[in-house]
Amino acid sequence: MFGLTGWSREDIADPYPVYRRCREAASVHKGQSGAFYVFSYDEVSQVLSSRSFGREVPVPAEGRALRAIVENWLVFMDPPRHTELRSQLAKEFSPAVVAGLRPRITQIAHELLARLNGQREADLVEGFAAPLPILVISELLGLPAEHHAWLRATAMALQEGSSSRRSSAGQARAEAAAQEFAAYFRELVRLRRGEDRGDLLTILVRARDNGVPLSVDAIVGTCVHLLTAGHETTTNSLTKAVLALRAHPGVLDDLRESPELTRAAVEELLRYDPPVQAVTRWSRQDLRLGGHEVPTGSRVVALLGSANRDPARFPHPDVLDVHRRADRHLGFGLGIHYCLGAALARAEIEIGLRALLDGVPALGHGDHQVDYADDMVFHGPSRLVLDLSGTK
Numbered sequence: 001m002f003g004l005t006g007w008s009r010e011d012i013a014d015p016y017p018v019y020r021r022c023r024e025a026a027s028v029h030k031g032q033s034g035a036f037y038v039f040s041y042d043e044v045s046q047v048l049s050s051r052s053f054g055r056e057v058p059v060p061a062e063g064r065a066l067r068a069i070v071e072n073w074l075v076f077m078d079p080p081r082h083t084e085l086r087s088q089l090a091k092e093f094s095p096a097v098v099a100g101l102r103p104r105i106t107q108i109a110h111e112l113l114a115r116l117n118g119q120r121e122a123d124l125v126e127g128f129a130a131p132l133p134i135l136v137i138s139e140l141l142g143l144p145a146e147h148h149a150w151l152r153a154t155a156m157a158l159q160e161g162s163s164s165r166r167s168s169a170g171q172a173r174a175e176a177a178a179q180e181f182a183a184y185f186r187e188l189v190r191l192r193r194g195e196d197r198g199d200l201l202t203i204l205v206r207a208r209d210n211g212v213p214l215s216v217d218a219i220v221g222t223c224v225h226l227l228t229a230g231h232e233t234t235t236n237s238l239t240k241a242v243l244a245l246r247a248h249p250g251v252l253d254d255l256r257e258s259p260e261l262t263r264a265a266v267e268e269l270l271r272y273d274p275p276v277q278a279v280t281r282w283s284r285q286d287l288r289l290g291g292h293e294v295p296t297g298s299r300v301v302a303l304l305g306s307a308n309r310d311p312a313r314f315p316h317p318d319v320l321d322v323h324r325r326a327d328r329h330l331g332f333g334l335g336i337h338y339c340l341g342a343a344l345a346r347a348e349i350e351i352g353l354r355a356l357l358d359g360v361p362a363l364g365h366g367d368h369q370v371d372y373a374d375d376m377v378f379h380g381p382s383r384l385v386l387d388l389s390g391t392k
C-alpha cells in the first residue's frame with residue numbers, strides 16, 4: 001500500500017523503482033488513509049490543471065501562529081485570492097527581473113566557492129547549496145546577510161510543521177518558529193513604512209499603502225513563503241544535480257567541455273530527480289480519476305517524481321540525457337500554482353552548477369557521504385560530504 005511515510009533509507013535515496021512498480025500496476029492507487037496517489041504524467045497533469053481540485057491549509061487549528069502565516073501562502077490559496085496576490089508578485093520574479101540578478105548570483109556563488117577551496121573535504125549542503133539560495137532570496141527581500149543562518153534554521157523548523165511527517169515535537173518547534181518569524185517581519189514592515197529600500201519588502205508595503213488589499217499578516221506570510229519556498233528546493237536541486245552527475249561521469253565531462261549545455265542540463269536534472277516529489281490537492285466534486293471514483297473532499301497526491309519518469313511522456317525516462325527536450329517536466333508543477341520562482345531557481349541552479357563544475361576539480365570523483373532527509377515531499381540530502389582533495 002503506497003504512502004509518503006515509512007520509507008526505507010534506500011528507497012528514499014532512490015524512489016524511482018517504487019514509483020515504476022506502482023505506475024506499471026495502475027496510474028492511480030488508493031492508499032489506506034483514503035488518499036489517492038497519482039503516478040502517471042497525464043493524470044498528474046490533469047490533477048494540477050483542473051479546477052475540480054483545490055488547496056487546503058495543512059496546519060491544525062492549534063498551531064495558531066503557524067496557521068496565521070501559512071494561510072497567507074500563495075500555494076495554499078484558491079482563486080480569486082490566489083489570482084490577486086499572484087498578480088502582485090509575478091512581475092518581481094519575471095525572467096527579465098531575474099536576468100538582472102544573474103551578476104549578483106554569480107558573485108555570491110564565487111564567494112562561497114572561494115571558501116570551499118583549500119578544504120580537504122566539505123559538506124556541499126552547508127558550504128554551498130544552502131547558503132546560495134538563502135543569500136539570494138534574503139537580498140531580494142532586503143534581509144541582512146548576517147541573519148541568514150537564523151533565517152534558514154527558522155524556515156526549516158517552520159517547514160517541519162507543514163510537512164507530511166510532522167510530529168508533535170516538530171509541530172511545537174514550527175509554532176515557535178512561526179512566532180519568531182511573525183515578530184521579525186512585523187518589525188521590518190514597520191521600518192519599511194518610513195524608508196524605501198528598493199527591496200521586495202518595500203514593494204509589498206508600498207502596494208498596501210497604495211490601496212492593494214494586502215494585510216500586514218499577508219505581507220508577513222508572503223515573506224516567509226518566499227523564504228521557505230525559495231531555498232530548500234533550490235538547495236536540494238543543486239545537491240541532487242551533483243549526485244546525478246557523479247553517477248554519470250560522461251555527462252559531467254560533457255558539461256565541462258561544453259558549458260552551453262548547462263541550461264538544458266538543468267531542465268533534465270529537474271526532470272530526472274525533482275526536489276519536490278509530491279504535491280497535494282483536494283477534490284472539490286465527485287469525479288473519476290484513473291478508474292477510481294474520487295468523492296468530494298478526497299486528498300489527492302500528485303507524484304511529480306513519478307510523472308517525470310513516465311515512459312509514455314519521456315522515452316527511456318531513467319536515462320539522464322541532457323540532449324532530450326525535458327522542458328515539459330513537472331518539477332515546477334503546472335497550472336495556476338506553477339512555481340512563481342521558476343526563473344530564479346533556474347538561474348541559481350545554472351550559475352551554482354557552473355561554478356562547481358568550473359571551480360571544483362574533484363566534483364566528479366573521490367568519495368562522498370550522503371544522508372537524505374526523511375522527507376518524501378521536499379526531497380534531498382541533508383548532508384553531502386565530498387572529498388575535495390583530488391585534482392583530476
Ligand code: HEM
Nearest residue numbers: 074075229230233234237276279332333337339340341345
Ligand atoms: C510553487 C517547485 C524554487 C516560490 C512551486 C510548486 C512547485 C515548486 C512544484 C507548485 C506547488 C503546487 O502546485 O502545489 C520548486 C522547485 C524549485 C523552486 C523545484 C527549485 C528548484 C522556488 C523559488 C521561489 C519559489 C526560488 C521563490 C523565491 C514558489 C511559490 C510558489 C511555488 C511562491 C507558489 C505559487 C502559486 O501557488 O501560485 N514551486 N520551486 N520556488 N514556488 Fe517554487
